[in-house]
Amino acid sequence: MRGRAFKWCIAAVLVLTVAGCGLFRWEKRAPWRDDAERECLASKQVKITEYVEPARGIDGPGACGMIAPFKVSAFAEGSVNLQARQTFACPMLPAIDQWIAETVQPSALFYYGQRVVGLKAGSYACRNQNNAYGGPLSEHAFGNALDVMAFELADGRTITIAKGWKGDLREQEFLREVFVGSCRIFGTVLGPGADPYHYDHFHLDLARHAGGRTICKPVLKFMPNLDPAKIRPVRPLPPPHMSPAISQAAPAPLAPRSAPPAHAAPLGGVSAVPMAPMAVPQPGGGAPRAVDLGALY
Ligand SMILES: [Zn+2]
Numbered sequence: 644m645r646g647r648a649f650k651w652c653i654a655a656v657l658v659l660t661v662a663g664c665g666l667f668r669w670e671k672r673a674p675w676r677d678d679a680e681r682e683c684l685a686s687k688q689v690k691i692t693e694y695v696e697p698a699r700g701i702d703g704p705g706a707c708g709m710i711a712p713f714k715v716s717a718f719a720e721g722s723v724n725l726q727a728r729q730t731f732a733c734p735m736l737p738a739i740d741q742w743i744a745e746t747v748q749p750s751a752l753f754y755y756g757q758r759v760v761g762l763k764a765g766s767y768a769c770r771n772q773n774n775a776y777g778g779p780l781s782e783h784a785f786g787n788a789l790d791v792m793a794f795e796l797a798d799g800r801t802i803t804i805a806k807g808w809k810g811d812l813r814e815q816e817f818l819r820e821v822f823v824g825s826c827r828i829f830g831t832v833l834g835p836g837a838d839p840y841h842y843d844h845f846h847l848d849l850a851r852h853a854g855g856r857t858i859c860k861p862v863l864k865f866m867p868n869l870d871p872a873k874i875r876p877v878r879p880l881p882p883p884h885m886s887p888a889i890s891q892a893a894p895a896p897l898a899p900r901s902a903p904p905a906h907a908a909p910l911g912g913v914s915a916v917p918m919a920p921m922a923v924p925q926p927g928g929g930a931p932r933a934v935d936l937g938a939l940y
Contacts, residue, residue, distance in 0.1 A: 670780050672706035675851055676732075676787070680710050683733035689713060694721045698730065707769035707784040709733075715766075719743045722879035723759060724795075729766035732786035734849050738828055739789060741876075742847070746824030748877035749869055751796060754817040758880070761795030763803075765844075773840050782831065788848035794821075805843035808835045819865040821845070826859035827871060836861035 683689065691697060694717035701708035709732040716728045718739050731739075743759070751759045768783045782788035793803040807814035818834075825832045825847055833846040837860035852858060 670706050672785075673851075676785055677710060679734050679849070680732050683737070684711055688737040689733055692721065694718075695736065701730075701767075701786075704769060706780060709767075709786040712767070712786055718762070719748075719879040720881070722881070723747075724761040726761065726763045729764060729789075730786055731766050731789075735766075735787060735789060738849055739847075742825060742828045744876035744878070745874055746821055746828065747794070749874050750817055750820040750824065751794070752877065753869060754813055754820065755796055755800075757797040758877070759794045760797050762791055763793035763795070763801075765790040765792075773838075782848035782850050787850065788831075788846060790844045790846050792844045803843070804835060804845060808842075816865075816868070819863055820867055820869060823863065823865060823867050824869070824871075826857060829857075831858045833858070833860050 689695060696714045698712040698714050700710050701712055712730045712732060713736060714728050714730055715725060717724045723743055747759050751757060766789055767786045770781055770784060771778050772781045793801050795801050802814050804818060807818050822834050822845060829847040830850045830852055831848045833841045835842045
């Protein structure tokens with residue numbers, strides 16, 4: 644009996660070892676990843692600050708990792724905090740700053756008359772897409788993706804994707820405005836309705852898809868209120884502890900095609916086009932399940 648148990652034990656170890664190695668063994672690291680990272684590093688677009696610190700390179704397991712990661716505790720010159728510090732490869736940082744300046748802040752000012760000052764977000768994780776056993780690695784495995792679960796406004800209000808996507812009209816419009824704007828900057832944008840995994844967050848990444856196409860799902864029947872051609876990037880304000888007087892100054896004026904709604908309901912100038920149907924997953928018909936950030940696209 645003891646000999647048989649020993650054989651089973653050896654077999655179990657072999658199976659687990661092969662399974663563990665198999666998770667990442669087939670995928671090779673696409674050459675463009677290192678090229679994009681080196682190009683970004685050479686461009687010096689990313690500045691080291693108390694909010695953006697360099698970290699040691701991550702080489703594996705498998706194709707996971709990045710040459711020169713950054714640990715980030717805030718974006719937009721420290722004006723938009725992350726609830727928890729996150730690791731990114733270089734190319735994501737200017738893209739996220741651009742997204743905040745050109746999409747997030749103009750949308751927040753338009754719909755709420757105030758800025759976003761914080762994000763609940765996630766980033767690097769060496770795993771497959773949607774935490775599947777097989778299949779391609781997630782862009783998160785290369786520090787090339789951002790998951791956003793919630794936006795915190797300057798007045799302390801928090802708008803979550805999980806509740807706000809089907810929340811009040813202002814929340815719905817704000818989140819859709821940000822979603823649509825995100826598709827102008829990132830290679831992949833996924834949100835509620837894209838698949839069963841994204842009912843509670845936006846996934847944004849800089850994947851290079853075949854033919855240079857952008858994946859933006861779901862397709863929304865939503866007419867944005869901000870005209871991309873007229874949006875002026877919103878410059879970051881200094882973080883509060885650096886200059887309280889300045890940080891409380893009025894936000895920079897925008898150039899939306901219609902006046903901000905001034906907290907009125909229904910929203911002035913906001914289209915009443917019906918929203919796209921959404922497939923918000925509720926496994927077993929119950930309440931939405933809590934999703935571990937590490938298990939997402
Ligand atoms: Zn993601």
